[in-house]
Amino acid sequence: MAKRLPDLEAWAIFAKTAEIGSFSRAADELGLSNPTVSKAIARLEARLGFSLFARTSRRISLTEAGRTSLERAQRMLDEAWALEDEAGEHSIRPRGLVRISAPLSFGAAYLSATLPSLLQTYPEITLDFQLNDRKVDLIGEGFDLALRIATLEDSSLLARRLATVRILLVGAPSYFERFGRPSRPTDLSSHCALAYTGAAMKRVWRFAHPTLGVEEVEPPVRIWSDNVDMLNPALVAGQGVALQPEFMIWRELKSKELEIAMPKWSVPTLGLYLLTPPSFRRPLRVQMVIDHLVRALTGAPWEGN
Known part of the structure; x- marks a missing residue:
């Protein structure tokens, strides 16, 4: 038979x-x-x-x-x-829905700027963005790709590093004129902190020095926020110091509205990653969006500033 x-x-x-x-x-x-x-x-x-x-x-x-x-x-x-x-490589046109997860502040500040050219290039692709700082389950929640700013953990996901994201201790010149400039982490116990609740170091800030080792401090916090955008106006107005991702404050550093404090003391650097579920072959629409975002986001404007 x-x-x-x-x-x-x-x-x-x-x-x-x-x-x-x-x-x-x-x-x-x-x-x-x-x-x-x-x-x-x-x-x-x-x-x-x-x-x-x-x-x-x-x-x-x-x-x-x-x-x-x-x-x-x-x-x-x-x-x-x-x-x-x-x-059908000569006649196929990418079409259909692509679901993307990205951090809220980064997505609003940088990802949105990539959309006009993407939509113009691929008029039959539809995009569904979910912008929040939650670590989504790409496979379980049906996302085609995600942008994540993190120290990447081992996982089955495919990851491509697009840029480096330094976390910098910053404050306004007016703040340092009034309260003094900290020279080491323990000095921050007498300063006003503005803190992001989604950070790995939410309450206790841990710094490393190339020769002096590691110091921890739990600074008094004046503002808590689950969105880093909320902290920038108060920072520029001289209301405190904060650990901010470089992509959020590089323009203010360049214009001297903010200054880096304790430049020889550092916190762990993060990476901007593009993550996709494991797959031998992606739908063409997903691959075209990935290629576009890689071109647009590699060589980030804050790097080297």
Whole structure:
């Protein structure tokens, strides 16, 4: 008896559903109905003789067998996309939705400036930006890519470093004229701090010196904020000192509205990363957006200032 052909459509639906973590969102992404997606998964599970997903009323998750099957299913889907792209490379136009996560302050200040040329170049691409400082789950929440400012942890995500982000202790000249200039971290205990609640060093600030070692201080805080933009006006007005990312204050440093304090004492440097879920082949629309953002954001204007 002839061997049945593999159910390639069901495998493709399984790979997309596992990537997104939702039957309904996978249906939207694929342009299918919810019953079509559910029936394809059920058909595949019946054929295999085991469950690919564990289902609850709130969410789905891969079974152990599902995790084992996913890599090959994803490879099949990626190869199919690659084949179609190569076959139609002279006529294909990137189209569809690309979901992007980015930090709020960085996205508003820098990412927004990249959009006019991106939209003009790719008129059939639709963008969905989620701007907040939360560390999103790219795969579980269905994002195509994320920009993240961090010390990157080990993960299964693919990461590309675009720029260096120094965190600098800064204040206005008028502030230092009134309260004096700190020479080492312990001096900050008598200063007014403006603090970002999302920072790794929220209450205790830790500094390192090339010869004097490490010092920690818990400065008195006058303003707490979960958004670094909120701190800049008070900083420039001389109301305190703050640890600010360089991308937020490099212009004020250049215009002398702010000054770096304790330049020989430093806190850990962060990186601006572009993160994507692991994949052998991305949809063309996602790759075009990635390429555009890499060109636009590599060689950041604050570096070297």
